[in-house]
Amino acid sequence: MLVFKALESLMTVNGRLPVNVKVLIEGEEEAGGESIDHYVRTHPERLQCDAAFICDTGMPSKQIPALINGLRGIVYTEVEVRGAKRDLHSGEFGGVAPNPLHALALIIAKLKDAEGHIQIPGLFDKVRKPTEAEKEFWQNDPLHINESLLEEMGVSQFSGENEYPPIERISARPTLEVHGISGGFTGDGAKTVIPAVGKAKISLRLPPDLKSEEAFALFERRVKELAPPGVQVTVRNIHGGEAVLVPVDTPAIQAAASALKEVYGKEPVYLRGGGSIPIGALFDEILHASVVLMGFGLPDDNLHAPNEKYSLSQFYKGIRTVARFLQKMGE
């Protein structure tokens, strides 16, 4: 939307665009994005370009423009545990029946311990080492990102791996999060059922070099290892996407930086994003284009949560920034 407004403005003012633009719309990213993956892999010649601009990231605050130079990959799974052939009554079968919800708890508790350490053998073997500059940035937190994280969460302390700086944990460490658990009786009051089935949605965020297929295989093996006797466990790979870490000294990224500086009045910071935009890695791998990840979201946008919003001032500044970026690319 914001990008289209920028293109429209350029057309209105100049009657033409400053560079050739190919628009690729991804309408199913939240559902895994298989179609675009297939399309890009089978049509690299039609999509040939110098730079691939993706406008789907954010900034630490309205005052701090940012370019994202890395994204994590993801593998999103569903773990299904089956016990008895039907729901059972705990007064009759409690103590001898397999309980899929208890089994799920046992599995999840051992996948990641109370201190936030993921316990999946092999998972950390391939993670690329960060640079000294990144380590320093994470440690010193010059942008006070930690403060804003705590405020957004409404908590007084960070959970997770205490021995790593919070910024590293949200952007460059592998993470494992449980997104949902279902099974049994969850209404008001009491029902003493031992459900036949329980399910959990669990994803891993993957730093560069840790491939999603590989991570899934390690995850699946570990989940099955951790399953208590008496239950059947199925692990489904709902979708995956790869991480990316891009060089920032390309003409395209420098043009984006210069546009941000013009509109926001200061140099942008370079940050890794903790989320996953699989087309970032895809454009890097297949099109060998300079991937520009410039976006205008804010930490309090409630991304993917109730009451999601988008700041109007960011929207308008974003349009101007993108228009200037394209003009600079044409120069």
Place this chain on the structure above:
Amino acid sequence: MLVFKALESLMTVNGRLPVNVKVLIEGEEEAGGESIDHYVRTHPERLQCDAAFICDTGMPSKQIPALINGLRGIVYTEVEVRGAKRDLHSGEFGGVAPNPLHALALIIAKLKDAEGHIQIPGLFDKVRKPTEAEKEFWQNDPLHINESLLEEMGVSQFSGENEYPPIERISARPTLEVHGISGGFTGDGAKTVIPAVGKAKISLRLPPDLKSEEAFALFERRVKELAPPGVQVTVRNIHGGEAVLVPVDTPAIQAAASALKEVYGKEPVYLRGGGSIPIGALFDEILHASVVLMGFGLPDDNLHAPNEKYSLSQFYKGIRTVARFLQKMGE
């Protein structure tokens, strides 16, 4: 229903009942049964009786009539875990946010281990020792109850405390079962939310002498102890009921045994039930009546589960048995 049919039949045949009958209908047992508890405690004189007959139990099979001489108590709880002030996106906050579902898994995994051992200090201190006859019955399983349990569950092995016979586990050991977990995203596909809240329904079945209030206090303390830092835990006591173990040499129980023998052609067995019928303990404690737990349910009735049924032949035999029981009580 079955009991009313027996009363109706006796009235039809004899024009009168063989004994004085006071009928007390409990319509909210599954919701905790607070009203009947209050009523019985405040009206013991109106309910004065020699025997309190409760028709809400079962038999091991159509061929094996049974009288229940013990029931477990119950404490049914809801554990609510709260993390951040709102749902969060795992790409932005994964690795630093409290995750209530992960916290629930950690708590549940430590409340009961993979071998079925409940880890709640103090819980086993007050459990009454079984008799030698009971131990022998549990160990030898002359009625092949184990076989029928496995068949009903559709599994090849028992889960839980291997060092105790299955029959003891379902009827005389404390049990802890998770009945439901809810929180986060549980639909089809993927949503990378870290939910702000997760809930679990967990109950304990309590053998005689382990009071439900006491068990709740031990449970609550343990859950709070097990909660990882960064989350707030609330433990609610949804409802409780006490266990009961009745003597079987009373005239009322002997009349019931004799009626069962007449209708089924063999002596009934005496079993403890694993479920909870709080009015059993209530009548024992407040009315000092001989509590007769005679019922006609079968293991494959799918009690409290989808496709619950009641055998018609058991229904008709039950009516005859109850009528004969009342006649014998009058003799």
